[in-house]
Amino acid sequence: MTAGAPLLRMEGITKRFGSATALDAVDLVLQRGEVHALVGENGAGKSTLVKILTGAYRRDTGTVELEGQPVSFDTPAEAQAAGVCAVHQEIHLLTHRTVAENIYLGREPRRWGFVDWRRMNADAAALLLDLGLDMQPDAVVGSLNTARQQMVAIARGVSLGARVLVLDEPTSSLSPREVSILYALVARLKAQGTAIVYISHRFDELYAICDRVTVLRDGRLVETRPLAGLERLDLVCLMLGKRRDELRHGTTAFAEHQARTAGEPTTAPLLETEHVGGGSRLRDVSLQVRRGEIVGLAGLLGSGRTETARAVFGADPCARGKVSIQGKRLDARSPDDAIRAGIGFVSEDRKAEGIIPELSIRENLTLAALPLLTRYGVVSRRRQREMVDRFMERLGIKASSADQRIRELSGGNQQKVLLARWLCTSPRLLILDEPTRGIDIGAKGEIQGLVNELATDGMAVLMISSELEELVEGSTRVVVLRDGESVAELSGDQLSQQAIIHAMAEGGSTSSPGIAPDHPVH
């Protein structure tokens, strides 16, 4: 082993899927004890690169050296044995198995050759405690929410004792508390000499913990350099391949929300929920959304935001309380009812609840609007094509054609198709659950801009987001949930990240929930 050689060197990595090139001669060099950011737009090839590194995909060309020795991992098992591990972007866990089993899969503690369950659970409990995670080692992973699952995946990755650890968008569904746990872990591993590849679309995080950054664009290496001294805007320029003067300022596309007129306070609310409860988590949620408003829904993980949305939409039964649309009671027993009442819902889980992967963009986009396109039981091809063309253009969906399978699109473009799915039904109310999760900065801006435009045109929007910045800048009002109850409603000058955090944690209500707040006049 040569002293001073990098821990890991990937050189000239090329990967094609069919005839599409995902990676084109990309290099990546990792030093011991560094946190290396890997950035790029959706579909730039970040995940592909790390999947090649960990043996999940086979590279077409290129070399990988670990501590100066050429290596070639055909399976994740081989990579893992050599100390190269990953926490992948899509959470890859065994949902029917327990936390402990997931953490120790492949290296179960044994006694006389047999799995030692007791020790496995004890070890897992100790590990979880050490990481500051309040979790039962024998809880079934499928019963945990996304954030907790993500933490299990991270716990597993960390406990493998890897020399190279890849974290592919580890924070996309984490709340601030868990993010800080993760930071502490990263610092600890770094001190032990582990090299960490850190992929994220959240710039704050990159600047908080990363030492160097590698930028990919369209599958090609743009640059690798220390992060310190690189301005955010320059990093965006590198990612997008634009000059600085081509960009404008602002963090979200919502900025200056005050400019938008705040709903129509005189009219009756379009959506009104009164003391809605049900399921395992929802207790008492009251909120109102008017035409032309974007109402934000804030809360900690598991506070019941998604369940509120699903209850309104009829995806989950709502046991108590009352949901009304334009004053008329709506008891949506299935999404069907809600759709007929003019509601659209974009789920937080694009892959599991959004796209129909094998179908084309065209079919995915028009799925909810099919009844509108049907005459005498036949779907009008012409009208379908017109609709698809119109929305693909309006939303700027990038694809080779409307016939492309949706699973081949980048996350941002998939999200736009799902938005379009609802827009073409001309809904009165659009519910967006984490509309920009896992989406690159460019696409995020476009989607935020679009939502803004929709509201300006008079649509009512209920937007759930874990990004407080997005909520503060985008919403007319923000309703805060805690433990399945609406505990606060913030608007106007009261609306700030600080206030939301305060309400999420302690629930001091600045105005009583359920009562229409006064809207600041601008």
Place this chain on the structure above:
Amino acid sequence: AKRDANRFVVGFSQMESDNPWRLAETKSLRDEAAKRGIQLVVTDAQGQTAKQVADVEDLIARHVNVILLAPREFDGLVPALQAAKAAKIPVILVDRAAAGTPGQDYVTLLASNFVEQGRRAAEWLAAQTNGKANIVELSGTPGASVATDRAKGFRDELAKHPGMKIIASQTGNFSRATAQGVMQNVAQSLGAQITAVYAHNDEMALGAVQALIAAGRKPGTDVTIVSVDGERAALEAVARGDLGATVESNPRFGPLAFDTIDRLRKGETLPPKILITDRFFDKSNAKQFVADAY
């Protein structure tokens, strides 16, 4: 539940119930039992030797007085016979043989002679075609002993007639539908060469009749068809002239079986094999037997 100690119970292990012949056999036994006021317990092995062994074991566990066994296979019923012997329950084989010694492993065999049936079919066919024929054989379910026996008897007789050749032998699974499709395809490829058809049962022969008609041949005139069984639809076909002849395989074992049981109860010594008489149906007599065929 209490056992009625005085009641005489006969167990019948049927090997399958998916064709008219087997149904007629079971019915004949049931009718005869009812007539004589004897309780008959029937099990159905669904064509599986393993299940038949299990069925016999269950009959033994149920303490029947006599077991009538219609074997699925010659081999394979040894454990069943052994178990019955150990439980001192006499077994009478019905319609097919099974490995073992009569008087020792089982009481006696009420036999259909499948080899003989095949032989008689060949004999009639030879006479009918003056010893010259190109024959398509539609054989029964692969591996079933009836099929093998009927094939063997037929071939034994054929050996005496150098002018008679089997030009194709394909399985029709004892099923009319399968045989019909198979015959159609064979007729496609062999066409006018075919002058005779030998089917291992009537059902397949009836399928062949349909297929040949569809292929533009005239069963009865261009093609002579012979089969085994003597079921009603076949007799009608013989009377019409579509089917040349069918060798009876008499399924009505009821009277014979219960007579044999009576003899057994009286303590008579029984011969190792009691043959049931099989008739022969051709144009001359088919019509008169249609009514009482199964």
Place this chain on the structure above:
Amino acid sequence: MGARAVSLLQRSGALVALVAAIVVGAMRYYDFLTAENLLNVLRQNSMLGLVALGMTFVILTGGIDLSVGSLVAVAGVVAARLSPAGSLVALVCGIAAAALLGLVNGVLISKVRIQPFIVTLAMMIAARGAALAATSEQSVSLGAAASGLAWLGRGDVGGLPVPVLLLLLAYLVGWVALRYTRFGRYVFAIGDSEEAARLMGLPADRIVMATYALSGALAGLAGVILTARLGAGQPVAATGWELDAIAAVVVGGTLLSGGQGGAGSTLIGVLLLGVIFNLFNLEGTITPWWQWVMRGAFLLVVVVVQGRLQRREAHG
């Protein structure tokens, strides 16, 4: 904790049905609750039980094995053919032949990546053809030298028939393997999510191959026992056993989607279906077609109830 409660209830769903069937049998038939009859049920179902155990492993990985019936026949025929060379040779070769064909299934599924349903459907057809071709469609009697085989099929140890002993042993080993060995845990992992298992570094291909080979081997053992019991190897033996085995596995409470279930529940499923047949026979007057109807209806009722229990438990 939750998981264990769920699986216990799942298991007891079939268990409750089994107990109910036994109670009905005991009340209605004088001969039902005798040692003789109960041993009959066990012995008669020992071969299907072995096949179902292999099927359990396969289904736990999220796969399916339609070829088991044909593999039983192949093993039986091979064993009968080789029986003149001695019982051990016949036993080993019979099992090996079926295991090898099972391995072929596994290779085609994991390496060539064809769906299990298709691969094993093709194997079911082809292996049946091979058994028929190898025997010219005739049964093959056991050679006289195979006294050991006769013991395997018909002997007993302390009143317990050898096939039953083997069955219980196999399930014990299977249960331990699933719960306490890495192989067993990996079987569950792959059935849960094969992709996740791969990414977590499990040798998924090898485990899948081993599972199908194991299913083949168990079918082989069942085939040899069957031949030993019947005194002959039959190329047409065990037709339709794949469906019986699947039914037993599912009735027991193992999910066809993989990743959830176990060996013990399959044994209960096998016995439940076996007891039903036994009751039909003891009744003795139900026509075969009504037996079909009742079996189908019974199967439906059990799986519907099972599903309810599982969901209630998962949500409650």
Place this chain on the structure above:
Amino acid sequence: MAQSLGLEPARRAPAAAPASLRRHLPGPQYAALGALVVLVVANAVFTPHFASTSNLWNVLLQVSTVVLAAVGMTLVIATGGIDLSVGSVMACAGAVAAVLLERGTVLAVIAALAVATLIGVVNGTLIATMRVQPIVVTLATLIAGRGIAQVISHDGELVTISDPAFMQLGRGYAGPVPVQVLIALAAVAVALFLLRSTPFGRYVLAAGGNPAAARLAGVPVPRTIMTVYAASGLLAGIAGLIVASRLGASDAAKIGQNMELDAIAAVVVGGTALSGGRATIVGTVIGALIMQVIATSFNMLLVPYAWSLALKAAIILVAVYLQRPRRV
């Protein structure tokens, strides 16, 4: 309008051009067609009398019942399910028709198809609303259905059929074209139309591709699944009537035996994956034709049964292998 980053990134969809190119190149989806062509050509050369008009009609005639069952199976498989009960449903339909024919042909046919559809509805209801696994539900109806068919046909008897109008189903011709071929063609056409041009077709694919997403998009998933199994039952019922008519008898024990496997084989050989979310009716027809050409040529070449099994298995595997998804 709010201030935006003004990002109009020059993002190209990475798979763009090549994807459309791929669509126009012969891909896996043509493997089945290729295999069929190869089989037909090889048979035309090597099998005497294979290449004749009468044999063409023969093949089409024999394939039509499998096509009927397989079209229904394609829809079912597209929703991610499977229907093992088709063979038993065929037997039930045949039995019902046979026992009711003396009361009138129309009544008999309608009753038979109603029973067949009903069994499908039972399957669909249990699968869609009770959420029992399709393979188990239809296994149970496979078992029970066979029994029901025998119960209906006067306790397992073979019921002879002589109704001349009914006989047209299986034996009639329209010009040179057998009636059953026309029926199968009609079923194929209707299925194609449903899949391509109606919301129902989209719903089928969506329900199979991602049921959770489909539900949230307002797709009536349970109703779709129910309809699909009902359709499979109905089509199997029609096939059962044709077989009974061709046989001139209803054989409750044998009609439709192993039809489920033939139909599934046709579907997968034709390129529809068992995982759901995709369907190709044309592929299924090709798949059924492949299997039929094999069976016909084996009969014509007098291949022994045991060997024909091995060859059939090999051909299924090769056809599926050629269409398998590539691994990355």
